[in-house]
Amino acid sequence: MKNQSPIIEVAELFTISENPNLRIFDGRTGPNAKEEYLKKHLENSVFVDLNSDLAEIDNPKNGGRHPLPKFEDFIKTLGSLGIDKDSHVVIYDDKNGANAAARFWWMLRAVGQTNVQVLNGGLQFAENQNYPLSSGEDSYPETDYISGHQDWQLPQIWMDDVKLATQDSGSVIVDVRESQRYDGITELIDLIAGHIPNAKNFPFIDNLDDDGLFKSPELLKNLYSELFENYDQNKITFHCGSGVTACHSLLALDYAGFDIPNLYVGSWSEWSRNEV
Structure with a gap:
């Protein structure tokens, strides 16, 4: 369900x-x-x-x-x-x-x-x-949280997996950073500008309308359906600079009714320190 x-x-x-x-x-x-x-x-x-x-x-x-x-x-x-x-x-x-x-x-x-x-x-x-x-600081009473799981339950992949994906025409790596960072024009956070080989750029800002609200699930579904066409769900990976804003696109995908794809948490901040 x-x-x-x-x-x-x-x-x-x-x-x-x-x-x-x-x-x-x-x-x-x-x-x-x-x-x-x-x-x-x-x-x-x-x-x-x-x-x-x-x-x-x-x-x-x-x-x-x-x-x-x-x-x-x-x-x-x-x-x-x-x-x-x-x-x-x-x-x-x-x-x-x-x-x-x-x-x-x-x-x-x-x-x-x-x-x-x-x-x-x-x-x-x-x-x-x-x-x-x-104003000031609010808090809630502490609890004893019990997950029922021993590890993260949403799909992730790691740097070695991403290396393989860069050479696999059946895989798609989606970079959600601003186009200028993806294109290597500017980089204000990480040491090196650029992007992972064969990654596609789909900036997270495109999930939002002109008012800064999420586009409708229908619009998002249309946008991402075109991006995902011909790719296996298990071979779709999202990343950003450090595994934070990529989650915005995963959120948009869930909102649009897609299964949540792989997250590469290390993202460009890890890749650029190892593979460039």
């Missing part, structure tokens, strides 16, 4: 705001993310940190800039954040769900949490729709 929509509208969030099982998380990123959260966030939302909660940062050559944490450590993090299997988790960020909101969504789905959604339009749209705001 298909899970509920991975996208929730601000109007829907209003209607469930009193639900005792609701858990809202603020996934904004940047050098002052926590400080900005403390100044202003959606009411009852708890800050989640990309670098410490959603990644285990080490040497980017081994796993990229935002490798996944150990599965068991992430389960502990979920408990400390106050999430349990009955929680209805709603996540937003300040980048139209394109950053840590989508990554957190993918990770929750990958531990078996089904009732998890990303807020369409993120913080800015919710504020424009007069969703209640608060």
Whole structure:
């Protein structure tokens, strides 16, 4: 059975705001993310940190800039954040769900949490729709989160797999970064500009309309059906710079009714430190 929509509208969030099982998380990123959260966030939302909660940062050559944490450590993090299997988790960020909101969504789905959604339009749209705001730090009572699994349940591939895929005409590698980064014109984050050989560029921003909201499932289905034509589902891989914004496209695919394809978490940040 298909899970509920991975996208929730601000109007829907209003209607469930009193639900005792609701858990809202603020996934904004940047050098002052926590400080900005403390100044202003959606009411009852708890800050989640990309670098410490959603990644285990080490040497980017081994796993990229935002490798996944150990599965068991992430389960502990979920408990400390106050999430349990009955929680209805709603996540937003300040980048139209394109950053840590989508990554957190993918990770929750990958531990078996089904009732998890990303807020369409993120913080800015919710504020424009007069969703209640608060300041300071919110929290939820800790839980003892039990996944029922021992490892991530959504498909991933690793650098050696990507090497094989670059030489396989039956595989498609999708790079969701901005075209200028893909084309090697500019690179402000990683050491080297360019892209993985034979990768196709489909920027994540194309998942959104002019208002910064997700395009309709029908439009997304049409866009990606053309991209995926003639490719086996198991041979489709998405990546970005460090395995974060790629999740925005996986979110869009789920929204459009596709099965979620492979994620290469190491992405360009790992590949460019090893294979260029």
